[in-house]
Amino acid sequence: xxxxxxxxxxxxxxxxxxxxxxxxxxxxxxxxxxxxxxxxxxxxxxxxxxxxxxxxxxxxxxxxxxxxxxxxxxxxxxxxxxxxxxxxxxxxxxxxxxxxxxxxxxxxxxxxxxxxxxxxxxxxxxxxxxxxxxxxxxxxxxxxxxxxxxxxxxxxxxxxxxxxxxxxxxxxxxxxxxxxxxxxxxxxxxxxxxxxxxxxxxxxxxxxxxxxxxxxxxxxxxxxxxxxxxxxxxxxxxxxxxxxxxxxxxxx
Ligand SMILES: Nc1ncnc2c1ncn2[C@@H]1O[C@H](COP(=O)(O)OP(=O)(O)OP(=O)(O)O)[C@@H](O)[C@H]1O
Numbered sequence: 269x270x271x272x273x274x275x276x277x278x279x280x281x282x283x284x285x286x287x288x289x290x291x292x293x294x295x296x297x298x299x300x301x302x303x304x305x306x307x308x309x310x311x312x313x314x315x316x317x318x319x320x321x322x323x324x325x326x327x328x329x330x331x332x333x334x335x336x337x338x339x340x341x342x343x344x345x346x347x348x349x350x351x352x353x354x355x356x357x358x359x360x361x362x363x364x365x366x367x368x369x370x371x372x373x374x375x376x377x378x379x380x381x382x383x384x385x386x387x388x389x390x391x392x393x394x395x396x397x398x399x400x401x402x403x404x405x406x407x408x409x410x411x412x413x414x415x416x417x418x419x420x421x422x423x424x425x426x427x428x429x430x431x432x433x434x435x436x437x438x439x440x441x442x443x444x445x446x447x448x449x450x451x452x453x454x455x456x457x458x459x460x461x462x463x464x465x466x467x468x469x470x471x472x473x474x475x476x477x478x479x480x481x482x483x484x485x486x487x488x489x490x491x492x493x494x495x496x497x498x499x500x501x502x503x504x505x506x507x508x509x510x511x512x513x514x515x516x517x518x519x520x
Pocket of ligand 1: 279282284302303304305306307308309310311
């Protein structure tokens with residue numbers, strides 16, 4: 269679903285993503301971890317066609333944005349880290365509007381919107397103005413918006429931030445259900461714990477470079493070797509790179 273080879277992206281002279289290579293197969297949840305400023309959002313902006321890589325190859329569904337932009341975007345759902353929601357619309361109005369942009373209209377958009385609002389326990393608030401929604405409700409609505417056109421790939425920047433345990437559980441279940449249908453999820457997160465619960469594969473980025481790319485069983489072994497301390501594993505991986513900037517990805 270996603271294949272990156274040697275992707276580089278700089279802002280003026282600052283290299284934010286530095287030779288990134290990773291692969292996300294169908295039916296999998298890929299967790300993209302890293303500390304603040306590691307290059308996660310920059311990578312996601314390239315994956316969603318907002319930014320273009322300076323170097324390297326970036327394929328989504330085996331296609332490039334340069335040649336197949338619309339094909340890719342029609343099959344992609346994206347939840348940004350700071351989504352904008354227009355507060356003067358109701359949830360249903362928002363979903364109808366987004367549906368019209370995607371050419372999903374009438375009874376079809378109404379049915380899909382109600383199904384999604386129902387899945388997120390928002391059906392009772394379908395006709396309430398978004399400005400009256402809590403943070404968690406807004407987060408769930410943004411996810412519902414990203415799923416309206418039934419995408420094959422969901423890209424989510426920090427899906428759990430600010431969610432209470434109940435909302436977080438719903439979002440986790442939805443992500444897992446999505447992958448069970450043979451679709452893929454690429455999600456960034458700061459927390460190894462979220463990744464360990466949800467993801468099949470985890471990539472850890474630090475200062476624009478991938479410092480680890482491993483399956484959850486391998487990651488779990490590593491965590492156990494550190495007395496169950498997730499953060500210790502994360503700190504060790506990112507600290508190593510500070511000592512040796514040219515180090516290769518940790519082999520597993
Ligand atoms: N538009 C920009 N212009 C200049 N530098 C930028 C720009 N956007 C990001 N950066 C820098 O690029 C680096 C990577 O930023 P990015 O937002 O990709 O990191 P991140 O891993 O998503 O961080 P966070 O977890 O804090 O959101 C940071 O040092 C950031 O300051």
